[in-house]
Amino acid sequence: MAETLFEELKRYVGFSPEDTQALLALHSVTREHFARIAEVFYARILEHEGARKALEGGESQVGHLKGTLQVWMDQLLRGPWDEAYYELRCRIGRIHVRIALPQHYMFGAMNVLRQEFNAIIDSHYRERPAELNAVRRALGKILDLELAIMLHTYREDLLAQQARNERLSTFGQLVGSIGHELRNPLGVIETSLFILKGRLQPGDERTAKHLERIGEQVTIANRIVSDLLDMIRDRPLKSEPVRLADVWLSATMTLQRPPGVSLSERGLSELPLVQGDANQLRQVFVNLVENAIQAVGEAGSVELTARALPDAVELILEDSGPGVSDTIRRRLFEPLMTTKARGIGLGLPLVKRILERHGGSIAYVPRPQTSAGARFLLRLPLHS
Structure with missing residues (x-):
């Protein structure tokens, strides 16, 4: 050998x-x-x-x-x-x-x-x-x-x-x-x-x-x-105070989901304002939640949890779908990388680009083996 x-x-x-x-x-x-x-x-x-x-x-x-x-x-x-x-x-x-x-x-x-x-x-x-x-x-x-x-x-x-x-x-x-x-x-x-x-x-x-x-x-x-x-x-970014709870509500109201899929959030209303472009941040929520709903199928849950850190806000989006395999994980944010039959692989790369232009980040964080589904960790900086 x-x-x-x-x-x-x-x-x-x-x-x-x-x-x-x-x-x-x-x-x-x-x-x-x-x-x-x-x-x-x-x-x-x-x-x-x-x-x-x-x-x-x-x-x-x-x-x-x-x-x-x-x-x-x-x-x-x-x-x-x-x-x-x-x-x-x-x-x-x-x-x-x-x-x-x-x-x-x-x-x-x-x-x-x-x-x-x-x-x-x-x-x-x-x-x-x-x-x-x-x-x-x-x-x-x-x-x-x-x-x-x-x-x-x-x-x-x-x-x-x-x-x-x-x-x-x-x-x-x-x-x-x-x-x-x-x-x-x-x-x-x-x-x-x-x-x-x-x-x-x-x-x-x-x-x-x-x-x-x-x-x-x-x-x-x-x-x-x-x-x-x-x-x-590089579309110009607006720089204005943004309430993420309002952005989330605006994004989720436009999304359709099966009756068996629950969509919820915790902690958004307690977050401080962030500085950014509300329209582009809305696109972040639309793309992520749309992917999660499709992953869950006809029944399951999609949940966003938010908390404030000393220098940033942290958002964790979790769903009860099948999760992401190890082979896909490293290329998850590459353009044209998709596991969907009719997708072209632009949703997550666009999310990453928008967040990085805001000085933030996104990462896929595997859930414990006892829990199914995907988990994404997002951070946006707090500007003094």
Whole structure:
């Protein structure tokens, strides 16, 4: 069987069974220091504006991240250092690409951990130099492996992202040309349809039905063209105080849903005003809720939960549908990516674009395995 990349990396740094035992011994010595090290780690990060900005949610998320770092340190020193460990570590590199974290911050952060662990090693193994050297070598190897894995995954995902950006650039040029060209024939069809309806004979229900169907399809075509053009152009954003509860009400009143599907919200009326474009934010709700209703089918629930953070508002939209598979998740916000039989994959990319233009974000957050359905996390900044 061919050697995996992780096996190759371990061989390259000389990771041995002796290193395994040394790290397990170090785990028992350092685990009581994990919380303190996490405090030092994030205090250092928050000193640097570039790294601080890359953290989703800013300082409001640091409490959660400190806990995550303690889990990371536990796995670092306890293992097992197998292929599952490798896959888990690969996700970190992908997150760095997604949040646009410059890699020099990662090297600096890893050095903070190296210094803290080495200080503990110096203190605990002071009277046992042979063990001290063995533990320090093992720590150096596992931290080097961590950097190698993160950099490899970062590079892979960054190259893939660049390829997607190139495709999107070509897509934008094509859409701009075709979209404008389609407006003319659609306008002619609408005009002719209006004239034909005016000449319709009383009682000719069959012809009236077909004319109605033509009108519906022209409306759908016009909406597709509008969505395509919205993806590539920067319509000026209005900047005015917006009450999200009003935007939600305006959006949901236009949506049709089966009688068996419930639609509800909690917390919107308690939110402070946000600064933005109400019409474009309305489109965010329309696209997300429309997708959720279609995913739920004839019976189920769609719920929006809102809360205010110190520097942002957070919205969580959940539905009781089948959720999103792992294979689709990473491409969920790419244009033309769709799982619908009649969809063209513009709804979620447009939502992402609108939110990012408002300084916000959207992410798909898997629900617990015990709960079915999709969950989207939205954030919009609060402007002072």
